Amino acid sequence: MRDELKALAQNIPTIEVPSPGAGFTGNIGSLLNFFITWAIILGGLAALAMILLGGFTYITAQDDADKAEGARKTITNGVIGLIIVASAFVIWRLIVVLTNLGSYLT
Numbered sequence: 001m002r003d004e005l006k007a008l009a010q011n012i013p014t015i016e017v018p019s020p021g022a023g024f025t026g027n028i029g030s031l032l033n034f035f036i037t038w039a040i041i042l043g044g045l046a047a048l049a050m051i052l053l054g055g056f057t058y059i060t061a062q063d064d065a066d067k068a069e070g071a072r073k074t075i076t077n078g079v080i081g082l083i084i085v086a087s088a089f090v091i092w093r094l095i096v097v098l099t100n101l102g103s104y105l106t
Helices: 002-009 027-062 065-098
Strands: none
Touching: 027 065
């Protein structure tokens, strides 16, 4: 039993941990992928925040027609922004797949 445990202990797997503060390593492709990914995430969060802000403004508008119309425009702009961000994500993934850039971006 002890010999089996010694044999198993010699094959302990290692876990590679990235250095703190480094979101990317390697070539310019991984740097580009890092920035595009974060831009898409931040754009999506901004669009979602606009939709939520517009919804809150619409709810609190009560009888003020101008405030309600402004809230509708904010919600519409947020939805348009979300569509643009989703389209940017799809286009970016299509470019990566169609040009076989996947190996250069990781």
